[in-house]
Amino acid sequence: MRGAPLLAAGPGRLPPTPATAGATPLPPWPATGVGAPLRSMLAELVRQVTTPAQQPQRVLAVQPWPAVLVPVVEGAALGEDGLPGLPPLQHWLVRQGVVQTPEGERAFSLTLRVPVPWLQAQAQTAIAPAPTPAMPSLAALFAGKPQALQSGTWALVLQSTEPASVRTSALLTLEFAPLVQPPVYGRELLHARQDPWLQMAVLQASGQLPKDEDAAREREAGLCQTPGCPYAARASCAQPFCVALRVVQPSGPVEPMPPL
Secondary structure, eight states: OOOOOOOOOOTTOOOOOTTTTTSOOOOOOOOSOOOHHHHHHHHHHHHHHHTTTTOOEEEEEEEEOOGGGHHHHHTSSSSTTOSTTOOOEEEEEEEEEEEEETTEEEEEEEEEEEEHHHHHHHHHHOOOOOOOSOOOOEEEEOOSOGGGOOOEEEEEEEEEETTEEEEEEEEEEEEEOOOOOOOTTOHHHHHHHTOHHHHHHHHHHHTSSOOOHHHHHHHHTOOBOOTTOTTBTTSOSOOTTOGGGSSOOOOOOOOOOOOO
């Protein structure tokens, strides 16, 4: 008897495994990134949500992550350990806030999930923050079309600023409230259009202001050449959950603070 043909593992696709053989093939991993307005908004939210936790993070890469690929990277699709070398994810931070758009505010809830070994390493080197009465709500600007701001999940590459150069993958989920249309002849609409911060964000998204230097350097870095990586020949390193980030780098020692 002839055996069933194996599914081809094309660029960005996962090779067949006992858990996925015979099932519907998974789509390629996203490798196109996101637009400047969305990337700027996500980076600002990550900065705000991680700074009070004494673990400030910088966003190096963003990919829109479809729901069908979420179980793959969080360890539910291919067993408890997920992909080889990819540790399971754990909820780290959950917050709420408001995004200001050219047509009004959008309330949202945010959930940030990170690999368990990375979170444990960060907890060992973190300095306990002083207790606060309540965490302030998150706030950010979105210069794109309000209709494009939809609930979803994004895969991120985060880099710790203290200590520097420690990178990890993460999943960021945003749940937005329905868009409330402002009155056509109301004073609130006039003030929203004349908001200088919104005007600056719109100019930056249209390219009239200097572009993000980090994004330009990523485009010039070249494409990934690591064999077996879902991003090989499709995106530059490093990308969320790529081969280069599947090994958690040890955190550096914490230097004692100088006496006051």
